[in-house]
Amino acid sequence: MEYDPGLVRIRQCAIEDAAGPSFPPIEFQAEQEAAHPVLQKRVCVVRVRLAPLPWLTINEVKKIADFIKNKVPCNPKIGIVCGSGLGVIGDRIRNGVYIKYEDIPGFLVSTVVGHRGALLIGDLNGVEVVCMLGRFHFYEGYPTWKCALPIRVMRFLGVETVIVTNAAGSVNPTYRVGDVMLLKDHLFLPSICGGLNPLIGPNDDKLGVRFPSLTTAYDKKLREIALETAEALGLRESFHEGVYVMNSGPAFETIAELNFLRSAGADAVGMSTLPEVVTARHCGLRVLAFSLITNECIMEYDSDKPHPTQEEVIETAEAKQEQISDFVFHLVSGMNKEALAC
Ligand SMILES: O=P(O)(O)O[C@@H]1C[C@H](O)[C@@H](CO)O1
Numbered sequence: 001m002e003y004d005p006g007l008v009r010i011r012q013c014a015i016e017d018a019a020g021p022s023f024p025p026i027e028f029q030a031e032q033e034a035a036h037p038v039l040q041k042r043v044c045v046v047r048v049r050l051a052p053l054p055w056l057t058i059n060e061v062k063k064i065a066d067f068i069k070n071k072v073p074c075n076p077k078i079g080i081v082c083g084s085g086l087g088v089i090g091d092r093i094r095n096g097v098y099i100k101y102e103d104i105p106g107f108l109v110s111t112v113v114g115h116r117g118a119l120l121i122g123d124l125n126g127v128e129v130v131c132m133l134g135r136f137h138f139y140e141g142y143p144t145w146k147c148a149l150p151i152r153v154m155r156f157l158g159v160e161t162v163i164v165t166n167a168a169g170s171v172n173p174t175y176r177v178g179d180v181m182l183l184k185d186h187l188f189l190p191s192i193c194g195g196l197n198p199l200i201g202p203n204d205d206k207l208g209v210r211f212p213s214l215t216t217a218y219d220k221k222l223r224e225i226a227l228e229t230a231e232a233l234g235l236r237e238s239f240h241e242g243v244y245v246m247n248s249g250p251a252f253e254t255i256a257e258l259n260f261l262r263s264a265g266a267d268a269v270g271m272s273t274l275p276e277v278v279t280a281r282h283c284g285l286r287v288l289a290f291s292l293i294t295n296e297c298i299m300e301y302d303s304d305k306p307h308p309t310q311e312e313v314i315e316t317a318e319a320k321q322e323q324i325s326d327f328v329f330h331l332v333s334g335m336n337k338e339a340l341a342c
């Protein structure tokens, strides 16, 4: 049989190199052909050039965590992701050490106003925490797995529970600006509609299963502790439990989109959080997430309510930041007591 380079087919190719599995091969080049000694068929030897791997391996993530541990010897059990305008949570941290994102090899940089761009490791109300002063958003141009990379880094720092916060608009008409919604569930639209799940790519079973369940993504016990904390601080009336929907952003929603989201069961809409939550659950972390409602979404045509702006989002977050940081300060202590009792 004549060998025709145009007809070469390699049906499956899984090549292990030092860094882990690599795929897909992007270029095959026929190098030589010969008769196979056993099969008695003509075979060709091909040279394979591999596409660079976009995802980080476990070892690469561990390296980032080791770099941080070498700089700041630490053993945080709780990780906190501060949403827009909520970095003030970090002001309550004692004996804190900052590491700028740009100084961490392999990390990302924060490009959004209201996100300070540093890790802060220290003591929050008697609990060692690692706090992200600023997060990464898909709309900044980062793929969702990269937005969630800090969660895996936290996991290798020893974190067992994460508190993920965000600024969001209200879709539920009973919510008021300044209220807090604990996430009890979510609609991950960029994943469901756009194939942007952060777990897409090779799965490392040492980190988590290929097909994680998200039925109980938001820990019930942690939500109870959060509501008890709100009650103790006299904030219970402004706290809700609801469904968060992620829009990729950066544009805010149209009126038709908001009505569609409401009819699908959403209570609040934002542009973050879900890549981090999914990644945290995948690697076995417990999750508490909440939204600060920074603006009311406009659901009717010809409404004279103000259109949403980033300035309004930051303004509301700043007006509420003391209350929110007080809440998180007491919350971590309650969460820690519960973890120690388990
Ligand atoms: O990081 P979060 O989710 O708090 O930030 C939200 C989403 C956008 O960055 C911004 C929109 O106003 O707030």
Ligand SMILES: Nc1nc2[nH]cnc2c(=O)[nH]1
Pocket (backbone or CB within 6 Å): 167, 168, 169, 170, 247, 249, 251, 252, 253, 269, 270, 271, 294, 295, 297, 308, 313
């Ligand atoms: N998508 C979205 N994100 C927000 N973040 C803060 N407010 C909003 C909003 O109204 N919509």
